[in-house]
Amino acid sequence: MLDNLSAAVGEDDGRKTILKGLSLEVPAGEVHAIMGPNGAGKSTLSYVLTGRDGYEVTEGSAKLEGKDLLDMEPDERAAAGLFLSFQYPVEIPGVPVMTFVRAAINAQRKARGEDEISAPDFIKKAREIGQILNIDAEMLKRPVNVGFSGGEKKRLEIFQMMMIEPRFAILDETDSGLDIDALKTVADGVNALRSPERGMLVITHYQRLLDHIRPDKVHVLAKGRIIKTGGPELAEQLEKEGYDGILGEAA
């Protein structure tokens, strides 16, 4: 749940206010979509929520299951259940996927005071999820994202999400760079994670991902604020009329 969130990026003269009093609530069990034109603040929102350096919250609050996210380090937010599927997944040279994901899961469990995942359980789960996402064992041995194609990187983000099982997931432009088949695979993964305990926020520029992941609500983000909220039909309207139509209507 976000209340009146405002945030700025940059320092001194280069400082720009990107989010201007954004309020949004995604209840557990629901999938919401945020759509908006370029420069609306979509990616800023995902970085502000996950706590990236350089994104300063100037006003408002962000809570996950009642816990104030903005006071936490990025890894603490992850342990609290927040997951971001990156628009541009980052290469981690020399660290194999399996090593990385297991270290991440165990770090989160440790932070929550839980036991580590056992090696056999971890491998079994990785194999099952790999099958759903069409990721073979060879890919899981390679260093994270190094030499991966755009589609492979996005599938690996969903793989990590399914392994980590977050309480709340943000998917930032997960559809960009995906062909139709990959889009379907990714959507299947996301749909598999839908659950009454889990909320999801799908950030996208186009409607096509929402054909596969039917959102409960669609919000239109422009100039740092939510200017319109509706059902899935709003996405279709956007596709037909373009952002200009909706923006003009809201103004």
Add this chain to the structure above:
Amino acid sequence: MTATDLLPALKNPTEAERQLVDLFSAYNGDENQRRSFDIFALTGLPHRRMEQWKWSDVRQAVTSLQDGSANRPSDISAPDEAISIEFDGQSWSFPDELPEGLGIFPRTGGHDFGQADRLPMGALTAAMTGHEPADTLIIEVSGKVAAPLSITVRGGARSASFGRLVFILREESHLDLFEHYSGGAGLASYLVEFGLAEKAQVSRTILQEASTKDVTAITSTAHLAAEANFEQTTLAFGGKLTRIETHLEHKGENAKAVLNGAYLAASGYHVDFTTHVTHGAESCVTKQLTKGAVADGGRGIFQGKFLVPRTVGQFTDADMQHQALLLDNGAEIFAKPELEIYADDVECEHGNTSGQLDDEALFYMQQRGLPKTEARALLTEAFIVEALEKAQDGIREQLIEATRKFLRREREQA
């Protein structure tokens, strides 16, 4: 010969240099040893005004000979089947029974050191060894020795420690070597020479540790005949000052060398990797990968040189890479990679980078739940380990574990 005879060569000797003269005068050195000392005396302890030593000033680091620390307690163990050779700060000991193909002979008296004029610490060691008791070993390998040789070198809490090893590898012989230097002398200088005959193979793994009281120089030379193969992997944690210098020369066609290594310098530690490779024969290969990670108050140095002469160095294939990470503000890294190539049909590459960990990668890892310190350690470990991949089986994992501990600041600092 008296101390006063030797002194004039040294200009304005420091307290430490006077002590070295006294030490040498106490021996009844032969012509070889005197010649080595004379060459050393031309420069004295290497210092910053010498180009090759501008970042590692031994003269300043050793103002007088003072007792070293106790040796670091070691948690590294050699493979069970290893043949163990130990140095206690003064003399070598080795097993009476040796496998076929391996001979170890203590040597008294000077043993010619051809490169003394280029390697002042090597010259000093050549002068200071060859005396009683056994401080010099000639190790002759005439076959494929299956068991690795494990060489443990301790300073023995002495003010000065000198030791020398001369490896003679006959045709088609093979030796695996693990050397562990653990400090413990105020000034320690070791000279290790390798002569590889045709098709001889040496796989050498070195671990160096010391305290911030210890100044250590490990000087190695290697001559490779045709189709010889020399592989070296070093992991060094440094000391007050540590110089690990390797001079390798390809003397026969199709010889191959790998000179890999990683240095990890904590606050107060100084590590210097210096290498010099001469492609003195056609179609030889040299691959060099050096990685470093330096914390606030630590200092890492890489000086690498490939020399490819015009007439003999054709078809050289050589690659020199140095990549270092500054772990904190206040870390210091100095690098001087040099390619000096006169031959016209060669493939020589080099790369040199010093930087910090990628912030984007760190954020990505944190977003997945890894605390920042753990993310940094994991990323740095993966970076360093690449240079340790060719270390000896059974030792490699232990080197990686030592790296892990260093990066998580779990390593006991002496």
